[in-house]
Amino acid sequence: MPYGFKVLGDGRTHFRLWAPDREAVSIECDDGHVAPMRALDDGWFECVCPAEVGTGYRFRLDDDLVVPDPASRRQDGGDVHGYSVVTDPLGYTWRHRDWKGRPWHEAVIYELHVGALGGFHGVEMVLPHLASLGITAVELMPIAEFPGERNWGYDGVLPYAPAASYGSPDDLKSLVDTAHGLGMMVFLDVVYNHFGPDGNYLGAYASPFFDEAAHTPWGAAIGVATPQVGDYFVHNALYWLDEFRFDGLRFDAVHAIGNPGWLAALAGRVRATVGPERQVHLVLENEANQAHLLGRSRFDAQWNDDFHNALHVLLTGEDEGYYAHYQPPMEKLLRSLTEGFAFQGEVMGGRRRGEPSAHLPPARFVNFLQNHDQVGNRAFGDRLSTLVPPETVEAALALLLLAPFVPMLFMGEEWASRTPFLFFTDFPDEDLRKAVRDGRRKEFEAFAGFAGETIPDPNEYDTFTASIPDRDGALGEKRRALVRELIALRRKHVAPYIEEARSLGAHALGAKAFVASWALGGASLSLFVNVGDEDVVVDRPPSPSAAWLHGDAADVASVSRGLLPARRTLACLES
Structure with missing residues (x-):
């Protein structure tokens, strides 16, 4: 890894820093040792110092600025402005070293926030419960070090350092190790599109990290086209996969990176480095719906916001914000179920969005009813369970878990939790706290039913x-x-076939009811879905020989007679 440190094993450590905007760099250790760093080509500085594991260190730049290591593996006390700490990357003894992962088609993902579940140790304690449900992969929201004690994770400023408020690096490794012992994969959400607003010093000594010609909601875009910048993030991906043995990564909002060529190269480098002996999975969040990035040799799948948004509008009737683009919802939902993306080049919000995706198998799409964004970006963090009746949620869950896409649940969903998931931060700086509070309230001023002063203070x-x-x-x-x-039904009848599954079509049965079918392992899977409050007529009931996977006897008998009950999803296989 070109950034950071390398422990040499004789009481000395090799340090490197890329600071192309600076003339002189020295290193300061918390034991009082100070040493100048040697300038190399292309803005690199390096030195070898007496520094044992556990030593704190920082960099002094031209005598006017002191900064932590941008590739810090651990921050002393979690202070993003303080000393970085030399760690032993090989110090943890893995209990399940032979774990090689699981194939993508077996993924049933559970997204969670580490802090909300009690830190790394708290999540580790929850893993047996999740395994008992049949969950095969847990996905951690970002854990990169951030200012304060609590944060969603998307304000991280030191992408290599696990947040100290969650536990130590070895605590994180123990979490991953325990999951592997339970047969579960662990994915990590990583943020390569921006840095948080407090504690990011890169602009003061490595300005090529930012492309001022391209802007994002967080400011200047990250300059990944610069080799040293692109490598910083490629090696970060490899670091989590190698040192912490994560089984996959979810890349946040890659549309804001604005460089699909670099993304494709990132995936290629990860695949080549990890090798075929491990099953490692890469997943995008990408509003651009760039289907060409999806495939087993590139990115395994993309979070499918189109499925969520269309279904949410169908379930709730909401039409504000981005939900306005999903009217009528049935049309968008059926296209998502048959072709993957609902937007494949059509105009959305004044610009074209998406690429054709009908040629992709369902395995390329991660579907969900809820996630941190779709819940937490609501003014009051409302879960779906507080918006629609329980029977409707259960019908939607059956659609999610039995359709041949990769399903994802959000923490608490399996318990019918009604607790909100709000946006929260803990910035120490008072001006920043006020800006976040005011910005959050201003964001919802135009929404009917939201009074800005009542929106919870994120701080x-x-x-x-x-x-x-x-x-x-x-x-x-x-x-x-x-x-x-x-999940048990999915594991037996659906999951083995999603890489080759193909749509056999879908059509509406009413304003809130439809049937969708797929060719699946030599049979056809049909889902009869009614999330409305009225029974609807089924125009083509399944054959008497159909094998029913899901639905009680009374509902099956009703559908066989041509009537689909309200708030129900039924599933059958036909040869």
Whole structure:
């Protein structure tokens, strides 16, 4: 790895820093040792110093600025302005070293926020519960070091350092190790499109990190076309996959990177370095719907916002913000179920969005009813369980878990949690706290029913604690049993075939009901879905020989007679 440090094993450590805007760099250790760093070509500086594992260090630039290592593996006390710490990358003894991962078609993903579940150790304690449901992959929201004690994770400024408020690097490795022992993969959400607003010093000594000609919602775009900048993030991906043995990465908002060529090269370098002996999976979040980036040799899949948005509008009737683009929802939902993306080059919000995707198998798309964005970006963090009746949620869950796409659940969803998931931060700087609070309230001024002054303050501790998921008593137990049953059905009848599955079409049965079918392993899978409050007529009932996977006897009998009950999803296989 070109950035950061390398422990030499004789009480000395080799340090490197890329600071092309500076003339002189020295290193300062917390034991009092100070040494100048030798200038190399292309803005690199290096030195070898007496520094044992556990030593704190920082860089002094031209005597006017002191900064942490941008590739810090650990920050002393979690202070993003303080000393970085020399760690031993090989110090953890892995218990399940022979783990090679699981194939992508087996993925049933569970997204979670580490802080909301009690840190790395807290998540580790939850893993047996998730394994018992049939969850095969947990996805951690970003854990890169951030200012303060709590944060969604998208304000990270030191992408190589696990947040100290969650635990130590070895605590994180233990979490991953335990998951592997339970047969579960662990994915990590990484942010390569921006740095947070507090603690990012790169612009003061390595300005090529930012492309001032291209702008994002967070400011200047990251200059990944510069080799040293692109390598910083490529090696970050490899670092998490190698040193921490993560099984995959989810790349946040890559449309804001604005360089699909670099993304393709990133995937190629990761595949070549990891090698075929491990099953490592790469997933995009990409508003641009760039289908050409998806494929087993590049990115395994993309989060499919189109599926979520269309289904959410169908379930709730909401039409503000981006939901306005999903009217009528049935048309968009059926296209998503048959072709992947609902937007494949059509105009959305004044510009064309997406590429043709009908040629891709369903395995290239991660579908969900909820995630951190879709819940947390609401003014009050409302979960779906607070917006529609439980039976409607259960019908939607059956669609999610039995359709031949890769499903993802959001933490608490398996318990029918009604706890909100709010946007929260803990910036120490008072001016920044005010800017975040005011910006959050201004964001929702134009939304009907939202009074800006009542929106929770992201900085308050209570905003964070209110976001810890709970379980909804008897309904929670019922929901957990349903999720376990649906995942078991998926594992046996659906998952093995999603890489080759192809749509056999879908059509509406009413304003909130439809049937969708796929060719699946020599049979056809049909889902009869009614998320409305009225029974609907089924124009083509399945044959008497159909094998019913999901649905109680009374509902199956009703569909066989040509009537699909309200708030139900039924599934059958036909040869």
